[in-house]
Amino acid sequence: MTRKRGELLRDDTNAKIAGVCAGIADYFGWEVWLVRIITVSGLFLGIGGFVFVLYIAAWLVLGKKSQVQAELKTTGSQAKTAVKDKHVEIKTRVWQRGEAPNQVLKHLSNEFNEIELRLRDMERHVTSTKFQLNKEFNNL
Known part of the structure; x- marks a missing residue:
């Protein structure tokens, strides 16, 4: 299943700490729990400092998804996004979202x-x- 990728943003609506893992999962179309397990495993398996620095950098650099959507709605350029999307994704693999x-x-x-x-x-x-x-x- 091919999916058009958008911008890489922090998903603050599904966030546990800062929404970085939820944003990465949304960008790649994966389940959020899988990205969180990979991140926590990276912290404990010897590359913890690198993963921690990357997480903090992503927290500071990436924009919030809710703020970007609010800006799009106020500009009126994306009026169709306000309509409820009835598209349903079918999960074909365990790690895919849907x-x-x-x-x-x-x-x-x-x-x-x-x-x-x-x-x-x-x-x-x-x-x-x-x-x-x-x-x-x-x-x-």
């Missing part, structure tokens, strides 16, 4: 049930006598 296939199936089933109910309401309205009467008045 939902398990059975959860995606349940999600899609619920979506199709909602669509079917809306379609039934529309059919009921179009086939009603009130709709026919309004249509005839509009044609006059």
Whole structure:
């Protein structure tokens, strides 16, 4: 599964300390727990000083994701981002971000049930006598 990468930002909404691991996981499309385990393992397996310095540098250098999204919404250039995105990612590997296939199936089933109910309401309205009467008045 190919995914278009955006900017590398700190994800302060899913942060435990500063959001660096959550931002890296979001950038690469991985699970956050995997990036955190790799970071903590690096701290304890001999390269701790290097990992600590990189983490602090990323904390200071990377921008916050929530601030960037707020700036985009205020400029109005990204009005479509305010609309709820109904895209669901399917997890094909353990380390990838997304939902398990059975959860995606349940999600899609619920979506199709909602669509079917809306379609039934529309059919009921179009086939009603009130709709026919309004249509005839509009044609006059």
